[in-house]
Amino acid sequence: MTEDEKWMAIALGLAKEAMEEEEVPVGAVIVQNGTIIGRGRNQKEKGKNPLYHAEIMAIEEACKALGGWRLIGSTMYVTLEPCPMCAGAIISARLPYLVIGADDPKMGGCGSVVNICQNEGFNHEVDITRGVLAEESTALLQTFFQGLRVRMKEKAKKRKEAAQ
Amino acid sequence: MTEDEKWMAIALGLAKEAMEEEEVPVGAVIVQNGTIIGRGRNQKEKGKNPLYHAEIMAIEEACKALGGWRLIGSTMYVTLEPCPMCAGAIISARLPYLVIGADDPKMGGCGSVVNICQNEGFNHEVDITRGVLAEESTALLQTFFQGLRVRMKEKAKKRKEAAQ
Numbered sequence: 001m002t003e004d005e006k007w008m009a010i011a012l013g014l015a016k017e018a019m020e021e022e023e024v025p026v027g028a029v030i031v032q033n034g035t036i037i038g039r040g041r042n043q044k045e046k047g048k049n050p051l052y053h054a055e056i057m058a059i060e061e062a063c064k065a066l067g068g069w070r071l072i073g074s075t076m077y078v079t080l081e082p083c084p085m086c087a088g089a090i091i092s093a094r095l096p097y098l099v100i101g102a103d104d105p106k107m108g109g110c111g112s113v114v115n116i117c118q119n120e121g122f123n124h125e126v127d128i129t130r131g132v133l134a135e136e137s138t139a140l141l142q143t144f145f146q147g148l149r150v151r152m153k154e155k156a157k158k159r160k161e162a163a164q
Numbered sequence: 165m166t167e168d169e170k171w172m173a174i175a176l177g178l179a180k181e182a183m184e185e186e187e188v189p190v191g192a193v194i195v196q197n198g199t200i201i202g203r204g205r206n207q208k209e210k211g212k213n214p215l216y217h218a219e220i221m222a223i224e225e226a227c228k229a230l231g232g233w234r235l236i237g238s239t240m241y242v243t244l245e246p247c248p249m250c251a252g253a254i255i256s257a258r259l260p261y262l263v264i265g266a267d268d269p270k271m272g273g274c275g276s277v278v279n280i281c282q283n284e285g286f287n288h289e290v291d292i293t294r295g296v297l298a299e300e301s302t303a304l305l306q307t308f309f310q311g312l313r314v315r316m317k318e319k320a321k322k323r324k325e326a327a328q
Contacts, residue, residue, distance in 0.1 A: 050233040050257040051220060059215065069214040084280045085256050088249025088273065093214040106287070109252065113285040114278055116248045121277040123270070 004099050007031055007077040008133045011101070014041040014054065015079045015140055021046055025140045028054040028078040030062040030071065030095075037074065038062030054078060055086035059093050071095045079137040081130075084109035087116035091124045099129045101137035168263050171195055171241040172297045175265070178205040178218065179243045179304055185210055189304045192218040192242040194226040194235065194259075201238065202226030218242060219250035223257050235259045243301040245294075248273035251280035255288045263293045265301035 014027025040057025087109030178191025204221025
């Protein structure tokens with residue numbers, strides 16, 4: 001297991017925790033000098049907040065740990081390519097390194113739909129490594145969305161039965 | 165004064181509050197059915213948090229007010245074009261309407277550098293009105309940055325004197 005895979009496995013553990021809470025399974029950790037300074041998992045539904053993505057939660061915790069908003073010298077490991085909001089938060093926090101699990105062709109803000117993190121127009125560019133434990137991350141997301149479809153069908157069936 | 169100008173004037177008031185706290189003067193309000201449900205001003209430096217932009221603070225407050233993450237039927241008024249993070253937060257919250265004061269050629273995420281809010285690649289597009297009280301917003305930002313340059317020069321002078 002490489003160093004990147006070691007930290008990504010911890011992020012995947014957080015993604016699994018999100019899934020247990022019926023949230024889209026995405027997890028993130030921020031590492032500085034070999035220590036985790038921020039952890040996050042997606043909590044958008046339970047938290048009733050559109051900002052509660054894994055990356056945002058991890059940045060929030062890391063800033064509190066460091067006592068400032070510049071996450072210089074830190075690396076974020078995240079199981080799914082950040083959306084534009086999270087990619088924007090990463091450049092706002094001046095995070096220099098980003099390691100991504102699976103790409104997100106629908107909402108990806110780091111190259112898949114737009115590229116916020118590597119855009120010469122902005123005052124900060126991020127060094128990105130992709131595809132670390134990507135299969136594990138994709139498998140987790142697929143399991144979640146299959147389960148979600150089953151849950152939604154069951155709900156629809158119950159609603160139909162109750163209406164009859 | 166138009167309806168848009170009325171709400172933007174309140175956002176400008178919040179921007180002025182930010183300036184009094186030596187923060188880049190940006191303010192935002194979220195309005196639903198003629199009532200303000202979220203207010204925010206930039207607090208990045210004092211809050212030591214890269215997420216504390218005016219729009220994020222306003223979204224946070226509005227979600228608490230509504231008890232959910234979908235800001236359907238709401239309009240955000242913000243004195244400066246949202247950055248990619250805030251533009252991403254606006255689509256994450258499904259905000260349908262956005263009214264912008266001044267454009268931001270350096271960090272604008274709604275057309276100036278990238279366009280997050282009106283991008284067919286994403287699952288949500290925002291209806292944008294631009295240039296509402298833009299001159300007032302620009303004047304405020306110019307005053308802030310002129311003051312900042314003076315403060316930085318004074319600090320450098322003091323450091324030089326102390327070193328001699």
